Amino acid sequence: MMGISKLSLAGVSLAALMTAASPAMADDAAQPTPKPADGGEIIVTAQHRAQSRQDVGIAIAAFGREALKTLNVQSSVDIARITPGVSLSSNVGGQNSQFSIRGVTQNDFNDAVEAPVAVYVDDGYVPNMQGQTFGMFDLERVEVLKGPQGTLFGRNATGGLVQYVVTKPSDQLDATLNAGYGRYNQTRIDGAIGGPLTQTLSARASFYYDRNDATLKNVYPAGAAGGTPVNLGGVTSPCCANEGNADTLAGRLQLQYQPSSDLTVRLVGSIARQRMSTGPYQQEATIAEVNAAGSVINSYAASPTETRAAIGPGGANYTGFSGSPTSRLAGADWFGFTAPNPALRQVSVGYASSNANWTDSYNGALHVNYDFSGMHFVSITDFKSFDKSFAMDVAASPTSFVAYGTLAHTQSFSQELRLSGSGPKLDWTLGAYYLFINARASDGFIAPAYSLFAGSLGATDTGIDLTNSFRLKTSSGSLFGQVEYEFVPKWKVIVGGRIISEHQTYDFASGATANLDPFAINPVTASSELFPLQPSFDDSRTETLWTGKAQLEYHPDHDLLIYAGVNRGVKGGSFNAKLPDGTPALPASQIPYSPEVLWSYEAGFKLTFLNGAGTFDASGYYYDYHNYQAFTFQNVSGVVQNRNARTYGAEAELVLRPVQGLQLNASVSAFDAQVKDLQIAPGVFRNVRPSFAPRTQIAGRVSYRLPVSIAGGSLTVNGDGTYTSGSFNNLQNFDSQWMPGYTLFNAGVTWKDAGGHYNLGVFVNNVTDKLYKVSGYDLSNLCGCSEEVYGKPRWWGVTAGYSFR
Known part of the structure; x- marks a missing residue:
């Protein structure tokens, strides 16, 4: 049992946190504790060296291989489902999703834009925000680091980072094979095999389908x-396919050369491809409200009796939008379409193909680790290529109106060099990082033959595309370092920084x-352009940026860590x-936008008790944002404005293993965030x-391994529940852009044989079949409607697996 002194220290720390950050508590989603009763300390590399999560003064969520399987985490973005303080933005019907941590988010669908939350796979940075969604396989663990992470990790990020640590080759033969079948004929197979080829060479091959x-x-x-759907004499072919299907295939090959215990060289190659339907949006009839200047200042869900095209001053019928009808059928969109009840999981869309959207990605990397003279040297050379073509119906209706398409090709090269050392009182890291990104993209409006948009431009029989094509090249070089020094017993100071050109x-x-x-946008070139739409633009600029960290830590014993610091991202x-x-x-002057700077002030503690059978972690923080890159979707487009912002919040997590085989997890996150003086319409701030950015997220999980043998093996029952409060899908914060809060429950049962080689399982996600919104786009001034995306329905599945280690 922990002593009175530790209880007092933790209590004082928690009281200080709650005073500094008034919302609730929570930290990362619950996972195995550093010294659990049944063994299995979870190790993280949040500071580029192996440490217990409880010894790192950062708010971290860490999920090991078995936890990922138990929680049925299948996609990279599923991590948000089980981590309070982490949420998702998305586009193209949820086929692209991006991480948001503590309200630090950006949902720009521009394919050249980088995310404020960085994602790393096997220490390689994912350079485009649209590339954060991928299948997960053969992973050792996933780590979520909250708050700015600019001093140690290669790419500066204001919100935090998510890193996926792959299972590496070893000198022991091992193999795994897992298969599953679920609702909607889901078929999933993944496997890996690895081991020695010679005394100094080992390999590992893994695949995922x-x-x-x-x-x-x-x-x-x-x-x-x-x-009768509205069109000008024809229907886009192919027509009217069901939507929401997906097909992913990926593989990874690793070769590792280890001539001595001091030197490891690892070569990695991976490939992945996805094939999907057009963006699976459902529609909701909405109505815009305009002021005396004709600017949209709000929008609402249209009532079943609503017949106005839009709401003008004093509640009058407003018909001043381009293409606006004089009125609408009661409760319908501008074209008279009444969408199916979203609970039926139906769409009524003419522009729909089962195989229109796709991504292809390739990765090659070389990792070198060398120990000499008490120091550790790391070199990571990484190349990535990402190609994508997506399309979707704008009005999500049977009306042949207009579609949106995007085509992108992104390549990146990075080189990171790190040198580190450790001593009784001093740990240090120095390094250099170079990143080059070449992003080419086209997006815009696809107006197929016989669509209303094509007809308005005199291209009824041929169709026409209204396209933006752009290229953004980014070269970033930086020098960084961090020092941890125990200046007196139990007290440590951490100072770090990075300078970036x-x-x-x-x-x-x-x-x-x-x-x-x-079903594909046509890029603009000198030979393809029929006529210009907007002025061309080119620019070149060089910026010097910097990040920094200063933190004080008190470690009275191995069971308690108290920390406080400031971080500039x-x-x-x-x-x-x-x-x-x-x-x-x-x-x-408004095409370029400035860097964003986040000053983070955070304090917290990490407490281990009950002889390692319990942990309680909490933190409180205040964010002061300068030039926040505020993406606002309006007028059927999106623009980033630089605005100031602030956030304050707190998090807490409790993990208990009171008896052998039982684990209880509870975590909560709450914050209040505000973007200041956003221009939502001309002259309206x-x-x-x-x-x-949901203000409150609560998660709980229970896992219990029965104490008796079942069919010669062990049976584990697990369940989890999450509550997510409401949030907006657009920075304008209009009424129709509100997504109500929801609660989800998941459950599963897993059997393993006594030897640990075979496993069988069954799971049900979204047990209550909750209907909940996760994304959307407000098009009230274009079609009297909004596109809506709902989370996955109840999803059941069975799994079977074999492993040899």
């Missing part, structure tokens, strides 16, 4: 006015092109690529909440 049928049934043309070149063109493929600036939506083009 996951596919499922459509989750949304297309009932086209149901809901169309009079049962970043050069960017940007080229932008906007023009109309022929519609060569109804930064994310480089970028460029807007406003869509050709019919509104005036951005002036040249408001303080708003960040998008995709």
Whole structure:
């Protein structure tokens, strides 16, 4: 049992946290404790060296291989589901998702933009925000680090980072094979085999396959006015497929050369491809509210009796939008379409293909680790290539109106060098990092033949694309270092920093092109452009940025850590690529936007008790944001504005293993965030909440291994529940952009044989089949509607696996 002194220290620390940060508590989602009753200390590399999570003064969520399997984590972004303080933004019907940590988010769908939350796979940075969604396989663990992480990790990030640590080759033969079948004919197979090839050479090969049928049934043309969809004489072909299907295939090969215990050289190659339907959006009829200047200042869900096109001053019917009807059918969108009840999991969309959207990615890396003279040297050389083509129906209806498409090709090269050393009182790391990103992308409006948009531009029989094409090259070089020094017994100071030189070149063109493929955007080139839409733009700039960290830690014994510090994070600036939506083009001065700077002030403690059978961690923080990169979707496009912001919050996590085989986890996160003076319309400024930033998240989990043998093996029952409060899907914070809070429950049972080689399982996610919104786009001034994305329905599955270690 812990002593009175430790209880007092923890209590004083918690009281101070709650005074400094008034919302609730919580930390990372619960996982095995450093000294659990049944063994199995979880080790993290949050500071580029192996440490117990309880010995690191950072708010961390860590999930080992077995925990990921127990929680049925299948996609990279599933981590957000089980980690309070972490949420997701998304686009293209949820087919692309991005992490948000403590309200630090950006949901720009520009394919050249980097995320404020960095993602690393096997120490390699994922350079594009649209590349954060991928299948998970053959992982050792996943770590989520909250708060700015700019001093030690290669790419500066204001919100935090998520790193996926792969299982590496070893000198012991091991193999795994797992298979599963679930709802919507989900079929999942993954496996790996590794071991020695010679005395100094080992290898590991792993693969992953996951596919499922459509989750949304297309009932086209149901809901169309009079049962007849609006078009100009034809239907886009192929037509009317069900949506929500996906097919992913990936593989990884590693070769490791270890001529001595001091030197390890590892070569890695991986490949992945995804094939999906068009973006699976459902529709909701909405109505915009405008002020006397005709600017949209709010929007609402349309009532079943609503017949106005929009709400003007004094509640009058407003018809001043381009293409606006004089009125609408009661409760329908502008074209008379009434969408199916979203609980039916149905869409009614003419522009729908089962195999239109795809991504292809390739990665090659060389890792070198060398120990000499009491120091450790690391070199990581990484190359990534990412290609993508996505399309979706804008109005998510049977009306042949207009589609949105994006085509992207991103390549990156990075080189990181680190040198570190450890002593009785001093740990230090020095390094250099170089990153080059070459991002080429095109996005815009696809107007197929016979669509209303094509007809308005005189291209009824041929179709036409309204396209932005741009290239952003980023070269970033930095020097960094961090020192941890125990200046007196039990007291440690940590000081770190990074200096960054970043050069960017940007080229932008906007023009109309022929519609060569109804499900793919056609890039703008000198030969393809029919006529210009917005002025071309090019720019080049070099910026010097810096990050820093200063932290004080008190470690009275191995069971308690108390820490407090300040951290300066930064994310480089970028460029807007406003869509050709019919509104005036951005002036040249508003196309570039500035770097964002986040000053984080955080204090917390990590307490281990009951002889390692319990842990209690808590932290409180205050964020002071300068030039926050605020992405606002409006006028059927999106633009980033630099605004100031602030956030304060607290987190806590409790883990208990009171008896052998039983683990109880509870965690909570709460914060209040505000973006200041956001321009939501010309001349209209408001303080708003960040998008995709629920103020409160609560998670609980229980796992119990029965104390008796079942069929010669062990049976483990587990369940978890999460509560997520409401949030907005757009920074404007309009009424129709609100996504209500929800509670989800998941359950599973797993059997393992006594030898630990075979396992069988069954799981049910979203046990109550809760209908809940996770994303959306407000198009009230374009179609009198909004696109909506709902979370996965109840999903059951069975699994079987074999492992040899």
